Amino acid sequence: MAFTHVSVLVREVIELLRPQPGKRYLDGTLGGGGHTERILTESSPGGCVLGLDLDEDALAAARDRLSHFSPRLITRQASFTAAGEILGELNWPSIDGAILDLGVSSHDLETPERGFSFRLPGRLDMRMDRRQSLDAFEIVNRYSAAELERILKAYGEEPRARRIAAAIVAARRQRPIERTDELAALIARAKGGRAGERHPATQSFQALRIAVNRELAELERFLENGYELLAPEARLVVISFHSLEDRIVKSAFRRWNRSCLCPPRAPVCTCGWSRKAKLLTTKPVTPSAAETRSNPRARSAKLRAVEKI
């Protein structure tokens, strides 16, 4: 199946990143390469992109799509949390701009055997990186009811988490829950009630996907000290797709923008912190009505950006 993913907020990303000829950029979530294609075009001649992705299908598709830019595109199958290490291997002391466009590509969501979608029957997988052993099958069939409830609540904000966790544990006593459609039907039965606009399994599937790929922990880890990768005046743009991610980005960027992290009433500053970056977006940038109409996946996108000091 051809790799299809429509990039979101491309114009806004380019306006904020302002790619320049000869400069170096990081695309921490290369996906189908849509944002990187524009960065490479705008940074011609000589601009380079290090493109990282956990998903080998995405990397293969991006390499193929962008082969005419070779050797200005360097790719690795790795998490964006490994960016510092990889920049070291490449002898790139810093980068002149970076983008994270979080989540799963439409291609993965729409490929039944990747197991991300409650609408498409497939094995419960949900791994972005298929080299990792933890998958959704393991979580659904081996985690305790308490742990399942915690995941559904924390990562899906699912109000019926306890009831769904109990239903999963009861069902798997009969036989393992192998498939996305089985799990989706089980969740719908456990939740009961009238069918709404959203499928009843939407939040639970989001929660499982976040748990399988440790998505929030990876994002927090990158934002802990990601400013260290950036050259002065380099910009970082992050696009998130749900409130849990956006909250993490917003609070990290606010921290980077502060000149002191001491408690407000501390008599003298002892934190040793200095301001790392300035906010370029006080409110998140969201897609235009026209973009949302032509690409419904863009609906929930929120973009935040900072500039390294």
Ligand SMILES: C[S@@+](CC[C@H](N)C(=O)[O-])C[C@H]1O[C@@H](n2cnc3c(N)ncnc32)[C@H](O)[C@@H]1O
């Ligand atoms: C929304 S897509 C990116 C699309 C891309 N910007 C484009 O324009 O085609 C997100 C991609 O990030 C990858 N991804 C998610 N978490 C990651 C992580 N921690 N490290 C590297 N890649 C990650 C996913 O595998 C997916 O391919």
